[in-house]
Amino acid sequence: MKNQLIRSDNRMSNKIHLTQKGITVRITTGYLLILLLIPAFIAIVMLTFTEAGNVASFSATLDEKIDLTETKLSQTSLILANNGEVITEIYRPMNRSYAAGHEIPDFIKNVFIVSEDRNFEKHPGFDLPAIGRAFAINIHSDDIEQGASTITQQLARNQYLNHHKSYNRKLSEVLYAYQLEKSFSKAEILEQYLNAIYFHNSAYGIKAAADYYFKKTPAKLTEAEQAFLAAIPNNPSYYDPIKHFERTKKRQERLIDQMAQHGKIKPEAANKVKKEPIILTVDSRKNSYPDYSSYVLHELRELISEQENLDNPDDLSARIVELLRSGVTLHTNLDINMQKRAVQAVSKHLPDAEIQGAATVINHETGQIVAMSGGKGYQSGDFNRAYQAFRQPGSAVKPLLVYAPYFERFDANQDSQINAGPLCVKGYCPKNYGGSTYGMVSLERAFTNSYNTPAVRILQQVGVDEAFGDLKAFQFGKITKQDHVLASAVGGFTTGMSPLEMTSAYTVFSNKGIFLKPRAISKVTGFTGEVLYQWNEDPLQVWNPSTAAKVRILLQKTVTSGTARKVAGAGLDAGGKTGTTNDFKDFWFIGFNGSMTAGVWVGKDKPESMEKINHQSPHLLIWKDILKK
Numbered sequence: 001m002k003n004q005l006i007r008s009d010n011r012m013s014n015k016i017h018l019t020q021k022g023i024t025v026r027i028t029t030g031y032l033l034i035l036l037l038i039p040a041f042i043a044i045v046m047l048t049f050t051e052a053g054n055v056a057s058f059s060a061t062l063d064e065k066i067d068l069t070e071t072k073l074s075q076t077s078l079i080l081a082n083n084g085e086v087i088t089e090i091y092r093p094m095n096r097s098y099a100a101g102h103e104i105p106d107f108i109k110n111v112f113i114v115s116e117d118r119n120f121e122k123h124p125g126f127d128l129p130a131i132g133r134a135f136a137i138n139i140h141s142d143d144i145e146q147g148a149s150t151i152t153q154q155l156a157r158n159q160y161l162n163h164h165k166s167y168n169r170k171l172s173e174v175l176y177a178y179q180l181e182k183s184f185s186k187a188e189i190l191e192q193y194l195n196a197i198y199f200h201n202s203a204y205g206i207k208a209a210a211d212y213y214f215k216k217t218p219a220k221l222t223e224a225e226q227a228f229l230a231a232i233p234n235n236p237s238y239y240d241p242i243k244h245f246e247r248t249k250k251r252q253e254r255l256i257d258q259m260a261q262h263g264k265i266k267p268e269a270a271n272k273v274k275k276e277p278i279i280l281t282v283d284s285r286k287n288s289y290p291d292y293s294s295y296v297l298h299e300l301r302e303l304i305s306e307q308e309n310l311d312n313p314d315d316l317s318a319r320i321v322e323l324l325r326s327g328v329t330l331h332t333n334l335d336i337n338m339q340k341r342a343v344q345a346v347s348k349h350l351p352d353a354e355i356q357g358a359a360t361v362i363n364h365e366t367g368q369i370v371a372m373s374g375g376k377g378y379q380s381g382d383f384n385r386a387y388q389a390f391r392q393p394g395s396a397v398k399p400l401l402v403y404a405p406y407f408e409r410f411d412a413n414q415d416s417q418i419n420a421g422p423l424c425v426k427g428y429c430p431k432n433y434g435g436s437t438y439g440m441v442s443l444e445r446a447f448t449n450s451y452n453t454p455a456v457r458i459l460q461q462v463g464v465d466e467a468f469g470d471l472k473a474f475q476f477g478k479i480t481k482q483d484h485v486l487a488s489a490v491g492g493f494t495t496g497m498s499p500l501e502m503t504s505a506y507t508v509f510s511n512k513g514i515f516l517k518p519r520a521i522s523k524v525t526g527f528t529g530e531v532l533y534q535w536n537e538d539p540l541q542v543w544n545p546s547t548a549a550k551v552r553i554l555l556q557k558t559v560t561s562g563t564a565r566k567v568a569g570a571g572l573d574a575g576g577k578t579g580t581t582n583d584f585k586d587f588w589f590i591g592f593n594g595s596m597t598a599g600v601w602v603g604k605d606k607p608e609s610m611e612k613i614n615h616q617s618p619h620l621l622i623w624k625d626i627l628k629k
Helices: 002-048 058-065 106-116 128-141 151-159 167-183 186-196 206-214 223-230 245-261 267-275 290-308 313-325 336-348 394-409 443-448 452-462 464-474 486-490 499-510 545-561 611-616 618-627
Strands: 077-080 086-090 329-332 356-363 368-373 417-419 440-442 521-525 531-533 575-580 586-593 596-603
Touching: 077 313, 086 290, 106 151, 106 186, 106 223, 106 245, 151 167, 151 186, 186 206, 206 223, 223 245, 223 267, 245 267, 290 313, 290 329, 290 336, 290 368, 290 521, 290 531, 336 356, 336 368, 336 596, 336 618, 356 499, 356 618, 394 443, 394 452, 394 464, 394 486, 394 499, 394 545, 394 575, 394 586, 417 443, 417 452, 440 443, 443 452, 443 545, 452 464, 452 486, 464 486, 464 499, 499 545, 499 586, 499 596, 545 575, 545 586, 575 618, 586 618, 596 618, 611 618
Parallel strands: 077 329
Antiparallel strands: 077 086, 329 521, 356 368, 356 596, 417 440, 521 531, 575 586, 586 596
């Protein structure tokens, strides 16, 4: 039995010896192969690009065939309010903000050099001994486990190539790394690398990571925080600080120990850094006012389409994606305080879950859209009722389609008389509210009490096509030839208008009859601050100043003694017009106060009667809360 055990141990020992010998042979073979592989590959490349009778130098071939101008890096684009505050960060598809070399602390640069590429300052872009070791290990494992990539190679992979594991990609990576080393200094390569690497949770580059995890710039990070961030890119999902904080912390401490071992930090200082508490200050990406931001992106499409003559929707979408990936800044006219008032007012006065609302506020002196509520409880991606909902305007259209065209063409004023009695025209018989009938009344009374029959008579006198000709200046998107009927005098349209369109048109009454299409975007700047796009529109004189002044007086009278008395007290100069459609399906109020014109719409997304809340006048209360001085 004892002899059998000895023989068995000997056989086992021989097997182990043979196995170890085999491993040694494979490793040795791996080294030899890799030493032959790189020169062979370079020779193949040279031969591939050899022209008849003229062999280009390897360096010249790389210059010709490898383009370092086209990178795969994208930047985070921003939307700013009128005070410069960032309100939205747009990741298409990744969150990255570029940090210049002087903005990045030397400590974190050294952490990456020590942990990722200790020969960084010496090698020409690739490290042959390291590649040989990795190649041998990969042969032994029958898989590609180790890449031995230098910092320059990692930059090449992130910025120009891909992360697919193959020897072809690895060889391309070496060539790109060599070309990078020829084209940039070591400091520039390290700067680009720290802006390219992934820190998980959509944060690309050290600047985005510092902001996302600590709400700091790289220069403000402590050494402990710098080492903590440096722990992530080695395996971003495994060292995700949010899900696996302890793993990240342990790797941070190992990195600090490596710094001490290589003389980059003193041992006592290393211990102090390791003991420093790490406190993450992570929140979701900034999207503070989605109602407004969604419209800004909508307007951006219009701006790019107009200025680059892009009519094809696919071409336009591709251009928008390209632009947002480049890290542009959209400077807007958003007034944050006014935005908050608009959103809060819509929510406060519409407690019924089925009833929705929208509001738009425009500075009529500057043509700036300063606030927008897309609906109660608006979330990113929701239907934005402020500019996407087209509803019947009711009597709110009368100042635009009836009274202004009339004053423009006839010598009339607020005291001029008009028949408010019954009317039928070719079978169309409009009624006043409640079926009431009146005789001759002043234009002021007909306007402030929103009588219907006088409005139809006035439109008939002006001429339907003539009046609609005036409306062309306002660029209402859904008006068609079918709307050119007398019923439009009291808001009878096939589709209708959006709150933004109605509010925009009303600015003309506070601007001496001049219309300048209101805009949310003031300018778009590029990564380095240069102005890329801005609106260049000429104001249009729609009506004479005297016409605008007459309508403005009637709008003020409507607030003091007409259908909008509930907003009286908002301001001495406040004025506006109500609008209610048949069966109380839509409530409107558009008016001005000081330098602002605001429009409010209230209704259900699927039009239904809201008669039960008619006496509450929520549209007037919302407007008053927004513009009350």
